[in-house]
Amino acid sequence: MTDDSRADEPVAWLDAEEKAAWTGLISIALLMPGRLEAPLRDFGLTLFDYMSLSAISEAPDRRLRMSELAYLTNGSLSRLSNVLKRFEQKGWAERYPDPADGRYTVAALTDAGYEVVVAAAPTHVRAVREHVLDPLPPEDRAALARIAERLRIRPADH
Amino acid sequence: MTDDSRADEPVAWLDAEEKAAWTGLISIALLMPGRLEAPLRDFGLTLFDYMSLSAISEAPDRRLRMSELAYLTNGSLSRLSNVLKRFEQKGWAERYPDPADGRYTVAALTDAGYEVVVAAAPTHVRAVREHVLDPLPPEDRAALARIAERLRIRPADH
DNA sequence: CGACTTGAGTTCACGCGTGAAGTGAACTAG
DNA sequence: CTAGTTCACTTCACGCGTGAACTCAAGTCG
Structure with missing residues (x-):
């Protein structure tokens, strides 16, 4: 293991407990988005697409x-500009300068x-339950919220 | 909130506790990889590059x-093939058919x-400590490992 | 007033990841 | 033996995200 095989260097390599926490987190981060996105693909949506539409x-x-x-x-303006451009092309959204202050751009959902x-939401919620909530008891759910807060990651409403 | 604003549909929308857990997880998943990757960029590495080299x-x-x-x-063969191709082009790795069974391909690190x-590892470990481990008390660290296991996500060694 | 600054947002070039298609080695069946 | 199957892996086409460069509206300063 690269992380702890150089005891001759002034680096605090990870012990077993630390490694378990770290690898748990990174594995979740790498694998969970894909799991949650897969069913949304049936609607032509990426996970971020869904979260943007939802917001x-x-x-x-x-x-x-x-x-x-x-x-x-939790997305960059650059990313969103590209996303909203796609939405516009699909007729899902429109963008226009904010009448109250022309420096801002307003993104609005079309009926489409x-x-x-609306069509994708039940599928999304089911996926969240299946892949995230159902396997976890209450203390683990509470831990997730607490950890995100501690890591200074602001949970967005979805 | 899309998730719970349609009480007329047969969908179990998320309550506040569920939503806090879910949004905590997805925020971590979306934001943490970027944080950990940023310092590795000084070495010309993505986070996945580093994890591949490390493994x-x-x-x-x-x-x-x-x-x-x-x-x-936790990567696909397709992704890794692309990654190793880059490594080969940079002189960091080589690939060859496994002498024991020609169906397999062996990836080997060069000295370079x-x-x-080796150069990037201390930076990586420091980032892990700073962004993941240091902000979390032991029970939260244990929770991360436990949660990953419960979510049927296999933590890889890094 | 004009010049400059700031911040919101868009565009661009390019790196990266994905799924599908394709290749090849080993194995299996007739 | 040949044909077919399976699986590891690569390639390809394309979607997506990023950082840099750019544009523009509003605010500030002299």
Whole structure:
């Protein structure tokens, strides 16, 4: 193991407990998104697509600023610009300058876009239950929320 | 919230505790890899690059079959083939048919490749400590390992 | 007022990952 | 023996995400 095979170096290599925590986390991070995305593909959605559509659908009048969307989805503006461009091309969303302040851009769901997220939501929730919630007892669920908070990762509402 | 705003549908929408667990997990999954990868970029490595190099460096004589590497890194053969191709082009690794069974391909680190992972390891471990281990008390670390196991996600050694 | 600054957002070039298609080695069946 | 099957692996085409460069609207300063 590279991490702990050089005792001659001034590096605090990981012990077994640390390694178990670390590898647990990274494995979840690497594998879980793919699992949750797979059923969404039937709707032509990536996981991030779904989360973006979901966040907009929850906003007042199903519209919000791109910067607010970036905050809610933990995504970069660059990424979202590309995503919303795809949505526009599919007729799911539209973008326009915020009338209150032209520096901002508002992203709004079309009726078609709303229908997509409505259709996909039950599938998404079922996947979340199956892959995340059902296998975990309450103390583990609480731990997940607590850990995310401790790691200074802001959970977004989805 | 899309997830629970359609009480008229036969779907078990998420309650607050479930949502906190779910959003905690997905936020970690979305944001943590990027954090850990950033310092590795100074070495020209993605996080997956590092984990691949690390896994090979730990194998006997610093070589192992591609399929074994895929298992250890939780990566697909397709992905690894691309990654190893890059490594070969950089002189970090070589691939050859397994003399014991020509159906298999062996991936081996070159001295240059080994030096890359040796150079990057302290940085990687420090990032893991800073972003994952240091903010978490022992019970949360134990929870991570337990959760990964419960979610049927096999932690790989890194 | 004009020049400059700041921040939101878009575009661009390119790296990376995926699934499908293809290749080849070993094994199996007739 | 040959034909077919299976599995490991590579290649390919393309979607997606990133960081840098760019644009633009609003605010600030002299």
